[in-house]
Amino acid sequence: MGNLSENALRILQERYLLKDKNGGLKESPKEMFHRVARSVAKAESKWAGIESQTKWEKKFFDLMSNLIFLPNSPTLMNAGTPYSQLSACFVLPVKDSLSGIFETLKTAALVHQKGGGTGFNFSHLRPAGDRLSHHGGSASGPVSFIKLFDFATEQVKQGGKRRGANMGILNVNHPDILEFVRLRVNGKPLQNFNLSVGITHAFMEAVEKDADWELIHPNSGSAIRKLKARLIWDAIVQGAWESGNPGIVFLDTINESNPMISMGAIEATNPCGEVPLLDFEACNLGSINLSKFVKGTSLDWDFLRETVHTAVRFLDNVIEVNKYPDIKIKKATIANRKIGLGVMGWAEMLIQLSIPYDSEEAVELAKKVMGFVQEESSLASSRLGEERGNFENWESSIYSPNQVMRNATRISIAPTGTISILADTSSSIEPLFALAYQRRKVLDGQNLTSINELFIKKLKEEGLFSQEILDQTMTNGSCSKVENLPEKFRSIFKTALEIDPIWHLKHQIAFQQFTDNAVSKTVNLPNSARPEDIAEIYQLAWKWKAKGITVFRNDTRREQVLYKGIKA
Ligand code: UDP
Incomplete structure (x- = not known):
C-alpha cells in the first residue's frame, strides 16, 4: 500500500x-x-x-x-x-414533449444522486415562442429547459458527496442558438452545466467563407432564418472569452470515428466531454x-x-x-x-x-x-x-x-x-497549474493547500534547494521569476498559464490521435488573451481533428476552483 x-x-x-x-x-x-x-x-x-x-x-x-x-x-x-452505481458518464435523450423532458429530468436526478454526470443535446426541442398545437400556448424552448435542469441539479447533491455535473449541447443550426450562446443567469454562467455548441464541418466552412447560415426548425426541417455564420461564431467566441462558455463539440469529427455509426449518429457527450455516447449509454x-x-x-x-x-x-x-x-x-x-x-x-x-x-x-x-x-x-x-x-x-x-x-x-x-489528488499527481494531461496553490470549494468552502513535492525533490537532486527559492516560488506559485535557477530547470517547471496555448492544443491533439473516445482538456489562456486568440484556437482545434474544445481565460470567473500561489 x-x-x-x-x-x-x-x-x-x-x-x-x-x-x-x-x-x-x-x-x-x-x-x-x-x-x-x-x-x-x-x-x-x-x-x-x-x-x-x-x-x-x-x-x-x-x-x-x-x-x-x-x-x-x-x-x-x-x-x-447497496448502491453500486459505478459509472461517471451518461447521455440521456431530450425529446420534444413535456412528458419526455420530465422523464429525462427524473432519470438525470437519479443518475446525479448516485454520483454520475449527464450530457444532453437539446436540439430536438422546438424553438422558444413556437405555437403549441393542442392548446394554443407557446413553447418555452431549449434555453428555459436548460435552466430548469440546472435548478433541479442544484437540489440533488450527489449522495451528499458532490454536485451533479451536466453537459448541455445545442446544435449550431437550431433557431435558438444565439440565445443559448449568450445564456447567463444574473450575468453569470449556469452553476451546474457546461454548455457546448454542436458544430458541423459545414458550419466551420461557412465561417471560413463568411457565408450565410440557415437556422432550421427541428420538427419541420425547414429554414426559418438566415444569418451570417460569422455572427454566431463571434457570439460563441465572445462567450468563451467572457466566461469559458460555450465550448464546442465537433459532431462530425466525433461521428467519423463512431464505432457504432450504423446505430445512428452520436449527438452528445458526458459533462467534461471525454465520452461521446449514444442515448442512454453510460461509460465507466x-x-x-x-x-x-x-x-x-x-x-x-x-x-x-x-x-x-x-x-x-x-x-x-x-x-x-x-x-x-x-x-x-x-x-x-x-x-x-x-x-x-x-x-x-x-x-x-x-x-x-x-x-x-x-x-x-x-x-x-x-x-x-x-x-x-x-x-x-x-x-x-x-x-x-x-x-x-x-x-x-x-x-x-x-x-x-x-x-x-x-x-x-x-x-x-x-x-x-x-x-x-488522491493519487497525488498532476491531473490528466494538463501541465502543472502551479507549483503551490490553494484549491477552493472542493470540500464545501474548505481550502486545500498543495506544494509540488516533485519540485522540492528535483531542487534537492540538483543541489539547488534553498529556503529563499522555496519562499519565492510559494509566493508566486511559479519559479519562472526565481533568480539563481538555471533556465533549463525553470523550463521543465513551467505552469499552465506560462505555457503558450498552442502547446496545450498540441498535447490535446497528440493524445486525441490515439484516443477512440475523446480528450477532456482545458486550454488555459492568460487574462490578456483577446477574442481573436480564442477564435484561432477553436479553428485550429477543428482543423486538427479535436472532438471538442474548451478554453479558460484566467480570472474570468468569480469562483475559480484553482488559485495560484499560497501567499499571493
Ligand atoms: N463528474 C461528475 N461530477 C463531478 C465531477 C465529475 O458527474 O463533480 C463526472 C463527469 O461525467 C466527468 C467525469 O465524472 O466528465 C470524470 O471527471 P473526473 O475525471 O474529474 O472525475 P474523478 O473520477 O476524478 O472524480
Whole structure:
C-alpha cells in the first residue's frame, strides 16, 4: 500500500470512505481499496473459478492501493455497497414533449444522486415562442429547459458527496442558438452545466467563407432564418472569452470515428466531454498514473503494458457488477460495453524525464505513450472478447467481421479532478497549474493547500534547494521569476498559464490521435488573451481533428476552483 498525501486522506475521509449513521468512519483507505477490488473481481466468477477471482482481486488491489491506477470516483465510492452505481458518464435523450423532458429530468436526478454526470443535446426541442398545437400556448424552448435542469441539479447533491455535473449541447443550426450562446443567469454562467455548441464541418466552412447560415426548425426541417455564420461564431467566441462558455463539440469529427455509426449518429457527450455516447449509454472510466512508470531516463514499458491489460479487465468487470439507475441505461450500456481508460500524471512524468511541456519532444512522447496505451488496450479487449465474447452489438460495429472486441470503445482522457489528488499527481494531461496553490470549494468552502513535492525533490537532486527559492516560488506559485535557477530547470517547471496555448492544443491533439473516445482538456489562456486568440484556437482545434474544445481565460470567473500561489 502506497503512502497517501494529507490532502488525499482528507478527501477520502470526507467523501469516499464508508460511514455509519452517526458519520463515524466504517473503513480505512486500505479497506476501501479492498472493498473495491473484491467487488470488481466478483465479476470473474461468471467465467472462471474462485482462484481467478482471488488472483484478480489481488492485482486490482495492488494497482489501486499503490496509486498506479484509479477508477472514476463513483466506483471508489460505491463499489460493494447497496448502491453500486459505478459509472461517471451518461447521455440521456431530450425529446420534444413535456412528458419526455420530465422523464429525462427524473432519470438525470437519479443518475446525479448516485454520483454520475449527464450530457444532453437539446436540439430536438422546438424553438422558444413556437405555437403549441393542442392548446394554443407557446413553447418555452431549449434555453428555459436548460435552466430548469440546472435548478433541479442544484437540489440533488450527489449522495451528499458532490454536485451533479451536466453537459448541455445545442446544435449550431437550431433557431435558438444565439440565445443559448449568450445564456447567463444574473450575468453569470449556469452553476451546474457546461454548455457546448454542436458544430458541423459545414458550419466551420461557412465561417471560413463568411457565408450565410440557415437556422432550421427541428420538427419541420425547414429554414426559418438566415444569418451570417460569422455572427454566431463571434457570439460563441465572445462567450468563451467572457466566461469559458460555450465550448464546442465537433459532431462530425466525433461521428467519423463512431464505432457504432450504423446505430445512428452520436449527438452528445458526458459533462467534461471525454465520452461521446449514444442515448442512454453510460461509460465507466479509470486512469493510469503515468508518473509511476519512469525508470531512469526512460519508461517501464513492460509494466505499462501489464497495467493497461489489468485496467481494461477491471473496467470490463465494472460493467458486470454495476447497478444501473434505469433499465434503458442498463440495456444500452451492456450492449456496447464502452469503457474509458485514460491517464493522469502526464506533466509529472515529463518533469521526471526533464522534458519541458512546451516542446516537440513532449508532443512526440505523448503520441508514443498514448499509441502504446491504445494498442495494448485494444489487444486486451480483443483477448477478453475471446474469453468472454464480443459485446452484444458487435455485428453492427466497425469491428465486425474481422476484429474480436469486448468493448466498443476503450480510451477516454478524463479530467481526473479528484482522483489525481488522491493519487497525488498532476491531473490528466494538463501541465502543472502551479507549483503551490490553494484549491477552493472542493470540500464545501474548505481550502486545500498543495506544494509540488516533485519540485522540492528535483531542487534537492540538483543541489539547488534553498529556503529563499522555496519562499519565492510559494509566493508566486511559479519559479519562472526565481533568480539563481538555471533556465533549463525553470523550463521543465513551467505552469499552465506560462505555457503558450498552442502547446496545450498540441498535447490535446497528440493524445486525441490515439484516443477512440475523446480528450477532456482545458486550454488555459492568460487574462490578456483577446477574442481573436480564442477564435484561432477553436479553428485550429477543428482543423486538427479535436472532438471538442474548451478554453479558460484566467480570472474570468468569480469562483475559480484553482488559485495560484499560497501567499499571493
Ligand atoms: N463528474 C461528475 N461530477 C463531478 C465531477 C465529475 O458527474 O463533480 C463526472 C463527469 O461525467 C466527468 C467525469 O465524472 O466528465 C470524470 O471527471 P473526473 O475525471 O474529474 O472525475 P474523478 O473520477 O476524478 O472524480
